[in-house]
Amino acid sequence: MGAAERVHDVVVVGAGPSGSSCAYWLADAGWDVVMVEKKVFPREKTCGDGLTPRAVRQLADMGLEGALAGAHRYTGLRAFGFGQSIEMQWPEHPHFPDYGYTISRHDLDGLVATRAAQTGATLLQGTEVVDVVVDDSVPASPLPALSGVTVRERGATRTRVIKGHYVVVADGSNSRIGRMLGTSRLRDLPLGMALRGYYRSDRHDDAFIESHLDIRDADGTVVPGYGWIFPMGDGRVNVGVGLLSTEQRWKGVNTSTLMDTFVDYAPKSWGLGAETSLGPPTGGKLPMGLSVGPRVGHNVLIAGDAGGAINPFNGEGIAYGYETGRLAAAALGHALTGAGARALRAYDRELTAAYGPYYKVARSFVHLISHPDAMRVCVQIGMRSDLLMNQLLRIMANLMRPDAPGPAEIGYRGLELISRFLPDPDALERPAA
Ligand SMILES: Cc1cc2nc3c(=O)[nH]c(=O)nc-3n(C[C@H](O)[C@H](O)[C@H](O)COP(=O)(O)OP(=O)(O)OC[C@H]3O[C@@H](n4cnc5c(N)ncnc54)[C@H](O)[C@@H]3O)c2cc1C
Numbered sequence: 001m002g003a004a005e006r007v008h009d010v011v012v013v014g015a016g017p018s019g020s021s022c023a024y025w026l027a028d029a030g031w032d033v034v035m036v037e038k039k040v041f042p043r044e045k046t047c048g049d050g051l052t053p054r055a056v057r058q059l060a061d062m063g064l065e066g067a068l069a070g071a072h073r074y075t076g077l078r079a080f081g082f083g084q085s086i087e088m089q090w091p092e093h094p095h096f097p098d099y100g101y102t103i104s105r106h107d108l109d110g111l112v113a114t115r116a117a118q119t120g121a122t123l124l125q126g127t128e129v130v131d132v133v134v135d136d137s138v139p140a141s142p143l144p145a146l147s148g149v150t151v152r153e154r155g156a157t158r159t160r161v162i163k164g165h166y167v168v169v170a171d172g173s174n175s176r177i178g179r180m181l182g183t184s185r186l187r188d189l190p191l192g193m194a195l196r197g198y199y200r201s202d203r204h205d206d207a208f209i210e211s212h213l214d215i216r217d218a219d220g221t222v223v224p225g226y227g228w229i230f231p232m233g234d235g236r237v238n239v240g241v242g243l244l245s246t247e248q249r250w251k252g253v254n255t256s257t258l259m260d261t262f263v264d265y266a267p268k269s270w271g272l273g274a275e276t277s278l279g280p281p282t283g284g285k286l287p288m289g290l291s292v293g294p295r296v297g298h299n300v301l302i303a304g305d306a307g308g309a310i311n312p313f314n315g316e317g318i319a320y321g322y323e324t325g326r327l328a329a330a331a332l333g334h335a336l337t338g339a340g341a342r343a344l345r346a347y348d349r350e351l352t353a354a355y356g357p358y359y360k361v362a363r364s365f366v367h368l369i370s371h372p373d374a375m376r377v378c379v380q381i382g383m384r385s386d387l388l389m390n391q392l393l394r395i396m397a398n399l400m401r402p403d404a405p406g407p408a409e410i411g412y413r414g415l416e417l418i419s420r421f422l423p424d425p426d427a428l429e430r431p432a433a
Contacts, residue, residue, distance in 0.1 A: 016024075088393045142181070143294055189363055190244050196281055203269060313395070
């Protein structure tokens, strides 16, 4: 059969964390999967480069923990806020390690994509998906059914079609292909915006990542978000600010000014300044709380940032990219084994089961801290108690223990119960794409 006629089991658009994990798990199960990635690895990707224990677990499951040997292993989080600071180790957990890594996306993403390729996936790099091929014989439900995608290789003028029985859209936060199919973001739900830059620092191998909970705009007003300094272990630190845009009044805040203010204000021991800066900061959006949908069509699934999978509590998206890619692969496996396209609906159910109630609590938390006074009170109370902050870390990093309910788990259950009485965001009106 010629290349043009070949119909792959699955075509994956994008080879970031969600696309590569999906391709890995499909290839591991023996399916014929092709990943289409517009960039060529290694490639830069704007990120804080922080892997929590959740992300490490997924990488270990893909047989990649050994490949992280050169990355910087860290043991916990140091939080600063309103003049106080606290150091917290990652908690012990039956499913997750008690450490994380920092590693640049330049190095990380190629490792995972290569692992998927070594497992049997076809990786087409330098190849952009420029259009979708709609299968008009099947009604859109609610996304159009696809028979493949149209791609253009770097430097080529002509396009070609790659056919697949199923398509996974994992093209990141801007998700041009997702939006082309009709996905949109629920505008009432929070969206993060973040900026990061690298600096040379003597503290590049600090054992803690650092988070500052009282970042301010140029007028000194506390804004909802946080600043971070993540040691990279290679002479650099990754420095950034993230802003949660939940309300109109934060729409005008300039993240570049926030970044400058944060760099001025950060502890001097990090040595941040114009002379140690390794280049201008770059930024991106963080669609969070499963705010983007629909995520399931007749033969299409949306994974990772393209589906708004980032954790609103902490802006973490790499682990959720790996996890949603893996859940997508599981649903596709059932469909390909004979259950057919209907089996894809299990993906949305699994997403809701895994993240629905938790993200609902997180979204409420984000709304609360959008009010500067509420934010100040929360941080000031929290920072007075090691016990409280350690429990909060477990909740915010989604590292609660199902086997041994303690204060974090009990507190979280209370919050979840309260949030049940709040409106279900999926019932909110979705604006036209
Ligand atoms: C400033 C900033 C800091 C962050 N810090 C952290 C952090 O420290 N830890 C954390 O866990 N998360 C962090 N995040 C979030 C994290 O980066 C994302 O959640 C994660 O990258 C999502 O993975 P993904 O695979 O869904 O998308 P992406 O990583 O964006 O991957 C999408 C891939 O698709 C490719 N692509 C796009 N369009 C096409 C096309 N048409 N054809 C072919 N290929 C295409 C892209 O080149 C890319 O490789 C941060 C985000 C930002 C903006």
